[in-house]
Amino acid sequence: MQRDSCLIAQFDRIVPLTDHEKELLSSLEKDAREYSAGTVLVSEAEKAGNFYSLRSGWACASQLQKDGSRQIIDIFISGQIMGLREVGLLRAHATIETMTDVVACPFPRNRLSEVFAESRRLAVLFFLVLAQNHALLSQRLSNIGNKSSAARLAHFILETRARLYIEDPSFEFPLNQTIIGDALGITSVHVSRVVKDLTSRGLIRQEGSQLTIVDTEGLARLAEFSTDYLEMRADLMLP
DSSP: OOOOOHHHHHHHHHSOOOHHHHHHHHGGGSSOEEEOTTOEEEOTTSBOOOEEEEEESOEEEEEEOTTSOEEEEEEEOTTOEETGGGTTOSBOSSEEEESSOEEEEEEOTHHHHHHHHHOHHHHHHHHHHHHHHHHHHHHHHHHHHHSOHHHHHHHHHHHHHHHTTOOSSEEEOOOOHHHHHHHHTSOHHHHHHHHHHHHHTTSEEEETTEEEESOHHHHHHHHTOOSGGGOOOGGGTOO
C-alpha cells in the first residue's frame, strides 16, 4: 500500500527532517492495515500492547465512566501515533476506537526505543508531540469548566481545522453528535441545538460531513480562540 507518509509530514512541519530521520519514521509505518469504522484497536485496562501510526482516517481515545457515560480524551487525525500518551503505563487507560474507516500501522512499543537510540532529534520531537497532546487536553478541560456549550463547540471546530492545517473554510468533519458531545461534556441532543444556534447566527454551515466556517472572526470571538497552545517551537529544544 503506497501512500505518502502523514507521520513524516507532521514531523517535517515542526523541523525539516533528514533522510535518515525520515527512514526511521517510515519504519513505524511498514505494516499498514485497513480497519473499518467502529473497530476497537485497544481496550481500556488491557495489557499495554502496540502503538498505532494513523495513516488516514479518524479515531479517538475514550474512558468509560462509572455511570456508563463516555469521556473522549483524544481525537486522532492522520499523522498521529495512537497510544503515545500511555508510553510508560503497563495497562491501557483508554479505549482506542476508529471513528471512520482508517489505515493504521501497528508497531511494538520497543521500536520507539530503537528509533530514539538512533536519533536524539526524533526523541525530542516525540517529546514535543506529547507536550502538544497534553496542551490539547488541558485546553479542552479548561473549555468544559469555563465556556458555554456554544463557545466549546466553536473552539473545537476551529481547533480541528487548525490541527488539519487547512486554510479553506470548508473541510471534512466526520464526527457525529455523540462523539462531539462525549468530547465536550454535553449531550448529543444539546450538540444538535448548539449546531442549529451557530448556524442561525451565520457562523457555520454543515452539509453531511462537510463543515463550512462562514464567519471565522465571529466564531473565533465566541470561542476566544488562539492557536498559541498548538504551536510547537523545536528551536527551543534542539541546537
